[in-house]
Amino acid sequence: MSSVSTDIPIHADGETVFPDTVWEEEVAFIDRIPRPIAMIGILIVFIAVWQGLTSFGIVSRIILPTPWETAKDIVFVGKNLFSGGYMLEAFWMTTKAVLMGFVYALIFGFSLGILVGETSFGERAVLPYLVAIDTMPKVAFAPLFLAWLGFGIASKVALAAFIATFPIVVAVAAGLHAADDNACMLFRTMGATRWQTLFKMKLPTGLPHIFTGLKIAAVGVMAGAITAEFLGGGNGFGELIRVAASQLNTPRVFSLILYLSLLGFALFWSVVWLERRLVFWHSSTVSGINK
Amino acid sequence: MTLAAQKAAAVQADLKGRPVYQLRGVSKHYAHGHIKALDTIDLTLREGTFSSVIGPSGCGKSTLLKIMAGLVSPTRGSVVLEGKPVTGARRDIGMMFQQATLFPWRTTVENILLPIEVRDGRAAAKAARGAAEELLNTVGLKGFEDVYPTQLSGGMAQRAAICRMLVTKPSVLLLDEPFSALDELARDFMNIELQRICLERNATAFLVTHSIPEAVFLSDIVYVMSSRPGQFVETIEIDLPRPRTVEMLVDPAFGQYVNRIRNRLDKGAFV
Numbered sequence: 001m002s003s004v005s006t007d008i009p010i011h012a013d014g015e016t017v018f019p020d021t022v023w024e025e026e027v028a029f030i031d032r033i034p035r036p037i038a039m040i041g042i043l044i045v046f047i048a049v050w051q052g053l054t055s056f057g058i059v060s061r062i063i064l065p066t067p068w069e070t071a072k073d074i075v076f077v078g079k080n081l082f083s084g085g086y087m088l089e090a091f092w093m094t095t096k097a098v099l100m101g102f103v104y105a106l107i108f109g110f111s112l113g114i115l116v117g118e119t120s121f122g123e124r125a126v127l128p129y130l131v132a133i134d135t136m137p138k139v140a141f142a143p144l145f146l147a148w149l150g151f152g153i154a155s156k157v158a159l160a161a162f163i164a165t166f167p168i169v170v171a172v173a174a175g176l177h178a179a180d181d182n183a184c185m186l187f188r189t190m191g192a193t194r195w196q197t198l199f200k201m202k203l204p205t206g207l208p209h210i211f212t213g214l215k216i217a218a219v220g221v222m223a224g225a226i227t228a229e230f231l232g233g234g235n236g237f238g239e240l241i242r243v244a245a246s247q248l249n250t251p252r253v254f255s256l257i258l259y260l261s262l263l264g265f266a267l268f269w270s271v272v273w274l275e276r277r278l279v280f281w282h283s284s285t286v287s288g289i290n291k
Numbered sequence: 292m293t294l295a296a297q298k299a300a301a302v303q304a305d306l307k308g309r310p311v312y313q314l315r316g317v318s319k320h321y322a323h324g325h326i327k328a329l330d331t332i333d334l335t336l337r338e339g340t341f342s343s344v345i346g347p348s349g350c351g352k353s354t355l356l357k358i359m360a361g362l363v364s365p366t367r368g369s370v371v372l373e374g375k376p377v378t379g380a381r382r383d384i385g386m387m388f389q390q391a392t393l394f395p396w397r398t399t400v401e402n403i404l405l406p407i408e409v410r411d412g413r414a415a416a417k418a419a420r421g422a423a424e425e426l427l428n429t430v431g432l433k434g435f436e437d438v439y440p441t442q443l444s445g446g447m448a449q450r451a452a453i454c455r456m457l458v459t460k461p462s463v464l465l466l467d468e469p470f471s472a473l474d475e476l477a478r479d480f481m482n483i484e485l486q487r488i489c490l491e492r493n494a495t496a497f498l499v500t501h502s503i504p505e506a507v508f509l510s511d512i513v514y515v516m517s518s519r520p521g522q523f524v525e526t527i528e529i530d531l532p533r534p535r536t537v538e539m540l541v542d543p544a545f546g547q548y549v550n551r552i553r554n555r556l557d558k559g560a561f562v
Contacts, residue, residue, distance in 0.1 A: 205394075282395070
């Protein structure tokens with residue numbers, strides 16, 4: 001310790017002079033890049049690599065179109081969509097399947113979730129079966145739904161709902177268990193009925209869990225609808241992709257996927273928007289996915 | 292009747308006031324009678340008195356409170372509140388816990404009105420808003436009506452919880468270590484608040500606590516409880532003038548009561 005103190009210079013008149021200890025805190029270069037520049041930079045690098053792969057003949061043009069070809073097709077598909085062409089009809093078909101699938105998933109997910117989370121009958125007798133089904137690859141059920149419900153929209157809705165139901169069940173059941181003992185006792189002393197306790201306390205308490213499940217379901221419902229359209233035809237976007245792929249029209253496949261992702265985005269962000277409105281009080285909403 | 296119970300009866304005979312709560316021979320056994328969480332508890336709470344039970348962790352005092360509140364059934368015995376047997380949750384009981392348990396999606400005033408909303412519906416809760424605001428005013432939370440609880444400090448949240456407990460005008464207050472999560476300064480302040488509220492309303496209250504000074508400060512009677520079996524081993528009447536003040540915490544008479552309880556806890560209650 002003494003060696004430290006002797007390092008501090010002492011003036012002739014015996015007064016100690018303390019050196020400034022203001023210093024620069026280190027931030028890595030990569031973290032100092034402003035967000036817009038960082039995001040555009042990644043996009044430029046991505047397109048440059050893509051261009052390189054095609055123009056140097058590393059990957060055959062038949063399999064991987066150039067960025068420019070893809071961009072042209074994106075504009076073409078966009079024109080068709082926004083002028084109300086046959087692609088818009090297909091897009092609307094898939095949107096209907098996705099939305100209906102999501103609504104059914106919500107109905108089944110909440111009903112089963114409440115049964116499992118609220119009753120010990122549900123937890124002991126129903127949950128094991130749900131877990132067993134959940135471990136199966138649910139896409140493998142697609143041929144069954146096609147056989148049962150035909151090649152129309154019903155089979156697409158069914159697979160979409162089937163995939164999206166399980167994350168909602170799990171999330172609702174977990175959410176209902178999030179209520180603490182004091183809150184339950186408080187509701188009992190107030191003479192609350194079971195439904196009052198459920199709707200005024202347990203479900204709101206569980207909303208952060210529930211929304212996590214809804215976001216997973218929103219992604220799953222898209223995958224379900226498109227998978228069913230790949231396998232079962234119909235008039236949706238999945239069928240357009242399948243046809244384009246079979247003709248090796250790869251620019252078309254890329255642009256269709258891009259517009260399809262808009263649907264997924266819209267659904268996901270609607271859920272996030274609702275979450276922010278309803279779960280404004282929870283820290284996960286404040287610091288969660290992007291502010 | 293045990294010796295302690297006789298003493299309790301003697302003390303309470305001296306106190307005036309109508310009996311609000313009556314417990315006779317209340318026992319709670321677990322594991323087929325091998326664990327006696329509570330053993331033949333006799334207790335009478337008279338109108339306008341403040342009683343506390345103090346004892347080591349796990350002595351069964353929280354179980355006692357739950358039995359009184361009708362949340363748990365006793366194995367044996369009788370619990371009567373306002374002349375009616377307690378066989379389930381009762382709406383004429385106000386309860387407070389260690390945590391304020393305010394719901395973060397409701398504003399402060401909505402939290403306070405929750406018991407009315409549950410009992411009589413939304414319209415009744417809306418109509419009672421004025422009463423809730425008045426309550427908030429009396430605990431110094433005027434202007435915080437429409438603030439969400441995440442913005443309240445621990446002490447403010449507990450004051451809001453007091454308002455929620457009082458809004459239905461319960462005939463008895465059951466307090467389960469309500470201030471033990473607060474810091475020392477907030478705790479002293481809350482005890483004074485609680486005393487003022489109880490005196491103003493002539494409230495009948497029953498407090499479970501770990502803190503000997505808190506029990507002495509607030510109570511007319513302190514019950515010292517032992518564990519396994521959970522029994523009252525001593526009943527101490529606190530004969531200090533009201534309203535009690537912070538200065539009394541260093542009063543010799545106050546210290547004597549604290550010492551007496553501490554000695555009793557050291558001697559027998561932990562065995």
